[in-house]
Amino acid sequence: MDGAGLVRDALEDLCREHLVPQVALDRHWPWARVRAEQEERRLFEVMRRLEPEEYRQARALLAECPAGPLRVLRKRWDRLWMRFDFFESVSDWPWCQLEGWWYPCPKCRWPMRVVETGQEVEVRCEAHRARGVHYRLSLERGGRGVAPVLVGTGRASEPVVGFPASVDHLALSRPVWRYGVLPTLLEIELRDRLKDQAHVRVEMWPGELRPDEYDLRITVAVPGRPVRTWRVDAKDWASAAALAKALLEREPKPYTLFIVVPDHQAHEVAYLKARLTGRRTKVLTLTRLVEQIKRAARGVQ
Ligand SMILES: [Zn+2]
Numbered sequence: 001m002d003g004a005g006l007v008r009d010a011l012e013d014l015c016r017e018h019l020v021p022q023v024a025l026d027r028h029w030p031w032a033r034v035r036a037e038q039e040e041r042r043l044f045e046v047m048r049r050l051e052p053e054e055y056r057q058a059r060a061l062l063a064e065c066p067a068g069p070l071r072v073l074r075k076r077w078d079r080l081w082m083r084f085d086f087f088e089s090v091s092d093w094p095w096c097q098l099e100g101w102w103y104p105c106p107k108c109r110w111p112m113r114v115v116e117t118g119q120e121v122e123v124r125c126e127a128h129r130a131r132g133v134h135y136r137l138s139l140e141r142g143g144r145g146v147a148p149v150l151v152g153t154g155r156a157s158e159p160v161v162g163f164p165a166s167v168d169h170l171a172l173s174r175p176v177w178r179y180g181v182l183p184t185l186l187e188i189e190l191r192d193r194l195k196d197q198a199h200v201r202v203e204m205w206p207g208e209l210r211p212d213e214y215d216l217r218i219t220v221a222v223p224g225r226p227v228r229t230w231r232v233d234a235k236d237w238a239s240a241a242a243l244a245k246a247l248l249e250r251e252p253k254p255y256t257l258f259i260v261v262p263d264h265q266a267h268e269v270a271y272l273k274a275r276l277t278g279r280r281t282k283v284l285t286l287t288r289l290v291e292q293i294k295r296a297a298r299g300v301q
Helices: 009-017 033-048 052-064 070-080 174-193 240-249 263-275 286-297
Strands: 067-069 087-089 113-117 120-124 134-137 150-152 169-172 200-204 216-220 228-234 257-261 281-285
Touching: 033 174, 052 070, 052 174, 067 070, 070 169, 169 174, 174 200, 174 216, 174 228, 174 286, 200 286, 216 286, 228 286, 240 263, 257 263, 257 286, 263 281, 263 286, 281 286
Parallel strands: 228 257, 257 281
Antiparallel strands: 067 169, 087 169, 113 120, 120 134, 134 150, 200 216, 216 228
């Protein structure tokens, strides 16, 4: 808990990923772990039922349109809108409201958390705070009908504007954000970092049998050398232990699967590798994978 007696961001995800006895947290933490798990399973079931083209569309929309005014979301999600009922009203989420306004993170576009401690107000993205997405409330006040102004305090704190936290502003549920939006952003980052690399081809959500089989297929074809292929799944979990457990529950694939995690989880790679030995699974950070592929593309073994 933080000084104000609120559950800290990371703790909330840890509790959701592990089976924490609900009674222990009931007083401070109203969401049931079971709900996160059900919601995550429901997301994958909905995704699995989509046609390959719709699946790719949905993945791209998770990254581009996870929150916003209802009319904008409905237009962008278009024919997927009715099938993708994972949106909740921001007005029901007090944790992201500042005087009746909410602010999308410049990286994931999902509502940032508002933390008031005494006189200080900090607004930050739970997932991207470590990468420098945090703000403080400006002393300069907006006035009636205008969102309070935020001043960036981190290296990635691009200017943001507030939206009214009204019933017609929606955001994807928290489990869908964590297990759908965040890994999709990681995959897109990986693709973009390899975009201009000669001899490298990146396919998003190709799946040989089904598009959700794995996330990316990266092929390196250097003339005169054998073609090399990486099949990659991106994972952005708060807990490495829970991630290892989830991966161990899956059937091993008939090919080597590369699990890519965010760079800030570099210290957990060794643990994940140890847990997953003998499973034809390799674990590395985004930057390490990019380096490995670039080396292969330059013809270095
Ligand atoms: Zn974010």
